Amino acid sequence: MRAVKLMGWQALFIVVLLSVTYHFTFTQGQDYDFEADKKKAAAPPPEENNCNGIFLSYVFISREKEFPHLKNATAQAWAFKSVATILNAGEKDLKAWKMYIGFQHKEILVSAGGAVVMDGDDLPAFVGNGTYLSGYPQADLKTSIETAGDLTQIQAEIQLEGTQFGLKPPAVPMPKTIKLVNDGFKCPAATRKGSSMYVCCVTDPKFKANITKTKYMPRQNGDLTIIYDVLQAFEGNYLAQVTMDNNHALGRLDHWNLTWEWMNGEFIYSMRGAYTHKRDYSECIYGPAGKYYKDMDFTPVMNCEKKPVIADLPPDRKDDEKIGKLPYCCKNGTLVPTTMDPSKARAIFQLQVFKTPPNMNRTAFFPPQKWKINGVLNPDYKCAPPIRVMPTQFPDTSGLDAFSTAVASWQVVCNITRPKEKASRCCVSFSAFYNDSVIPCNTCACGCKDTDTCNQNASPLLLPPEALLVPFINREEKAKAWAKMKHRSVPKVLPCGDNCGVSMNWHINSDYRKGWTARVTLFNWEDINFEDWFAAIEMKVAYPGYENIYSFNATKLPQVKNTIFFQGLEGLAYLMGEVNGTNPLTDPRVPGKQQSVISFRKKHTPGINIVKGDGFPSKVYFNGEECSLPKVFPTGAAHRSHVNLLPILFLTIITFVLMMDHLR
Ligand SMILES: *[C@@H]1O[C@H](CO)[C@@H](O)[C@H](O)[C@H]1NC(C)=O
Ligand SMILES: *[C@@H]1O[C@H](CO)[C@@H](O)[C@H](O)[C@H]1NC(C)=O
Ligand SMILES: *[C@@H]1O[C@H](CO)[C@@H](O)[C@H](O)[C@H]1NC(C)=O
Ligand SMILES: *[C@@H]1O[C@H](CO)[C@@H](O)[C@H](O)[C@H]1NC(C)=O
Ligand SMILES: *[C@@H]1O[C@H](CO)[C@@H](O)[C@H](O)[C@H]1NC(C)=O
Ligand SMILES: *[C@@H]1O[C@H](CO)[C@@H](O)[C@H](O)[C@H]1NC(C)=O
Ligand SMILES: *[C@@H]1O[C@H](CO)[C@@H](O)[C@H](O)[C@H]1NC(C)=O
Ligand SMILES: *[C@@H]1O[C@H](CO)[C@@H](O)[C@H](O)[C@H]1NC(C)=O
Numbered sequence: 001m002r003a004v005k006l007m008g009w010q011a012l013f014i015v016v017l018l019s020v021t022y023h024f025t026f027t028q029g030q031d032y033d034f035e036a037d038k039k040k041a042a043a044p045p046p047e048e049n050n051c052n053g054i055f056l057s058y059v060f061i062s063r064e065k066e067f068p069h070l071k072n073a074t075a076q077a078w079a080f081k082s083v084a085t086i087l088n089a090g091e092k093d094l095k096a097w098k099m100y101i102g103f104q105h106k107e108i109l110v111s112a113g114g115a116v117v118m119d120g121d122d123l124p125a126f127v128g129n130g131t132y133l134s135g136y137p138q139a140d141l142k143t144s145i146e147t148a149g150d151l152t153q154i155q156a157e158i159q160l161e162g163t164q165f166g167l168k169p170p171a172v173p174m175p176k177t178i179k180l181v182n183d184g185f186k187c188p189a190a191t192r193k194g195s196s197m198y199v200c201c202v203t204d205p206k207f208k209a210n211i212t213k214t215k216y217m218p219r220q221n222g223d224l225t226i227i228y229d230v231l232q233a234f235e236g237n238y239l240a241q242v243t244m245d246n247n248h249a250l251g252r253l254d255h256w257n258l259t260w261e262w263m264n265g266e267f268i269y270s271m272r273g274a275y276t277h278k279r280d281y282s283e284c285i286y287g288p289a290g291k292y293y294k295d296m297d298f299t300p301v302m303n304c305e306k307k308p309v310i311a312d313l314p315p316d317r318k319d320d321e322k323i324g325k326l327p328y329c330c331k332n333g334t335l336v337p338t339t340m341d342p343s344k345a346r347a348i349f350q351l352q353v354f355k356t357p358p359n360m361n362r363t364a365f366f367p368p369q370k371w372k373i374n375g376v377l378n379p380d381y382k383c384a385p386p387i388r389v390m391p392t393q394f395p396d397t398s399g400l401d402a403f404s405t406a407v408a409s410w411q412v413v414c415n416i417t418r419p420k421e422k423a424s425r426c427c428v429s430f431s432a433f434y435n436d437s438v439i440p441c442n443t444c445a446c447g448c449k450d451t452d453t454c455n456q457n458a459s460p461l462l463l464p465p466e467a468l469l470v471p472f473i474n475r476e477e478k479a480k481a482w483a484k485m486k487h488r489s490v491p492k493v494l495p496c497g498d499n500c501g502v503s504m505n506w507h508i509n510s511d512y513r514k515g516w517t518a519r520v521t522l523f524n525w526e527d528i529n530f531e532d533w534f535a536a537i538e539m540k541v542a543y544p545g546y547e548n549i550y551s552f553n554a555t556k557l558p559q560v561k562n563t564i565f566f567q568g569l570e571g572l573a574y575l576m577g578e579v580n581g582t583n584p585l586t587d588p589r590v591p592g593k594q595q596s597v598i599s600f601r602k603k604h605t606p607g608i609n610i611v612k613g614d615g616f617p618s619k620v621y622f623n624g625e626e627c628s629l630p631k632v633f634p635t636g637a638a639h640r641s642h643v644n645l646l647p648i649l650f651l652t653i654i655t656f657v658l659m660m661d662h663l664r
């Protein structure tokens with residue numbers, strides 16, 4: 001293997017400089033100058049000494065060719081090492097620092113000593129589009145004033161190692177930029193010099209922060225916020241409470257699984273309001289816990305995994321003296337938006353955490369890191385690392401006008417990330433009265449696994465309307481016959497299915513002078529039932545004209561632009577699962593259905609053109625998950641149907657009767 005030390009000694013030299021110069025900056029003013037010798041040895045880089053804010057640097061150290069060795073230089077993989085530093089040279093503490101490194105050479109981060117990737121991704125992580133890092137274990141940087149210039153407290157150093165692609169030596173694969181992303185700071189463009197890069201970020205005078213005299217960060221907003229409170233602390237163990245709040249108007253979780261990673265050998269002795277999927281204490285017995293707790297009976301221990309998977313209790317455990325009896329607990333893992341039901345938007349559970357040496361000290365808490373939460377057919381959440389916040393205050397249970405506080409509190413903020421193409425969990429098909437074909441869900445809208453037998457890039461075949469009711473595997477013949485009838489060509493390798501668990505059909509029913517209507521049908525192709533389901537549609541043009549929806553309970557969402565939210569009416573809040581046909585051997589399986597007609601007026605939306613596509617939603621959500629939409633609209637001759645409300649009413653009644661029939 002040929003090693004290329006790219007200006008390596010220079011880079012190391014700069015790193016050493018960084019450490020050395022700061023030492024003497026703070027000792028200069030003293031009577032004795034212990035560092036005088038070093039001063040003679042190297043002149044300080046002026047940029048760093050002139051920085052009265054937060055000084056960030058990135059120094060590329062070295063790289064080595066990785067296997068396989070390729071002729072094509074752009075495809076060659078290299079193992080690289082670099083160091084990033086962040087130094088508080090200002091006069092205020094920097095809490096929970098966040099640094100952006102704009103990687104640009106398809107980097108894969110393999111290790112990052114002294115930091116964690118902000119979105120909670122496990123390493124190795126693809127960071128080729130840049131990444132946000134925050135400090136672990138050193139999340140806060142003190143000022144040199146209060147620490148007498150102690151570098152270990154005012155500076156964090158991040159050792160980065162990873163793989164990077166392309167760029168023939170002697171070019172140095174540097175990131176595009178580095179910056180501090182904490183609120184209230186602004187950074188000029190970073191300066192690059194050879195294999196190092198630096199920037200001095202200063203406080204933004206325009207930033208109107210609440211003047212917090214407190215020791216900790218204020219709480220942040222996010223789609224899902226989680227608080228980790230230490231309620232009681234003992235020598236060797238503590239009681240923690242986890243509170244999760246769903247704050248997003250379209251956020252949702254069903255059967256949630258929460259995982260995290262213990263960083264210091266902790267284990268969960270017991271839990272209330274939730275449980276771990278695995279009940280296993282063998283890892284404790286063979287690990288450091290077993291060595292330390294020699295006389296402990298481990299049989300009652302709940303979980304010793306480094307990454308436990310935690311789930312909510314079913315509702316029948318709500319009043320269980322031992323594991324229930326907590327407010328907001330035991331909802332079988334369902335969290336809905338507050339607009340739907342505030343009491344179902346929060347979850348709480350408690351756990352007794354045992355620590356292992358050397359962190360037995362009563363005040364040594366290390367909240368778990370790398371939080372992840374997911375549910376069935378729900379949006380994807382990405383969670384930032386826990387940040388120490390002001391201790392939570394709880395109203396006093398004695399009824400007096402007093403409150404109690406947590407011993408320590410951390411906050412984890414999780415935000416919804418939009419699904420990439422072909423990774424939704426629901427999809428939409430379009431149809432209209434002026435076109436007899438249905439435009440089905442996109443090919444592989446929800447991903448494709450085996451692609452030997454079908455084409456995952458072909459557009460889906462148009463369908464006759466009745467084909468919407470049958471599962472994809474039973475549609476093939478119908479689609480082919482339809483194509484033949486319509487004289488459309490059929491490719492040799494047919495397009496793949498959508499593979500979605502839930503789909504919606506949006507059918508334009510009518511278009512008349514004063515208004516128009518659409519029929520919405522939800523299909524459930526999964527075996528599970530959706531209780532308390534909800535859907536939402538964004539209508540870019542038609543929104544102001546929304547009039548009524550007949551068999552769902554709908555509201556206009558004030559928080560989300562142009563969006564109408566709907567849920568099942570009371571008593572009809574179930575979207576049933578797919579069931580066998582009447583004769584399972586010959587009939588296809590039947591999806592669960594919910595249907596309604598939705599009506600719009602044209603008075604507030606002059607110029608609306610239904611046939612051009614204004615009558616179709618621009619975004620559709622089911623249980624918080626954004627659904628995949630077709631790429632084309634049904635086209636046709638723009639003749640208006642002159643219907644009045646009577647047929648709509650009739651249709652609604654039919655819909656309702658059908659639904660009741662289905663529910664029976
Ligand atoms: C070299 O590799 C890159 C990236 O993998 C690829 O896009 C490019 O086509 C390759 N060039 C040649 C000449 O093979
Ligand atoms: C980086 O961004 C580009 C364009 O936005 C996207 O196509 C690509 O998938 C991204 N790569 C990663 C690793 O996220
Ligand atoms: C400042 O704090 C008050 C109350 O604590 C809060 O209502 C307000 O939104 C905060 N302002 C900012 C800019 O964070
Ligand atoms: C999450 O979203 C909120 C706004 O909704 C934003 O202020 C916050 O910075 C986001 N957090 C992360 C970690 O992306
Ligand atoms: C709770 O969820 C489980 C699946 O996780 C399901 O089997 C069970 O029927 C649910 N219980 C209730 C009461 O909804
Ligand atoms: C306990 O740990 C805290 C924080 O790690 C430290 O400040 C304190 O001095 C320790 N106390 C003892 C008695 O070791
Ligand atoms: C939660 O975890 C259990 C056990 O690992 C698994 O069976 C289940 O499918 C998971 N649920 C979700 C929503 O991922
Ligand atoms: C519609 O939803 C709202 C809010 O969830 C609820 O208060 C109301 O009772 C529901 N109406 C019907 C008819 O179900």
Ligand SMILES: *[C@@H]1O[C@H](CO)[C@@H](O)[C@H](O)[C@H]1NC(C)=O
Nearest residue numbers: 579580581583584585586589
């Ligand atoms: C549905 O049909 C399949 C055979 O096609 C059979 O194995 C299964 O037991 C049936 N399920 C129900 C609930 O009848």
Ligand SMILES: *[C@@H]1O[C@H](CO)[C@@H](O)[C@H](O)[C@H]1NC(C)=O
Nearest residue numbers: 435436437632633634635636
């Ligand atoms: C129906 O719409 C599709 C998609 O836009 C189009 O290809 C087809 O020709 C239309 N059919 C008629 C009869 O206009």
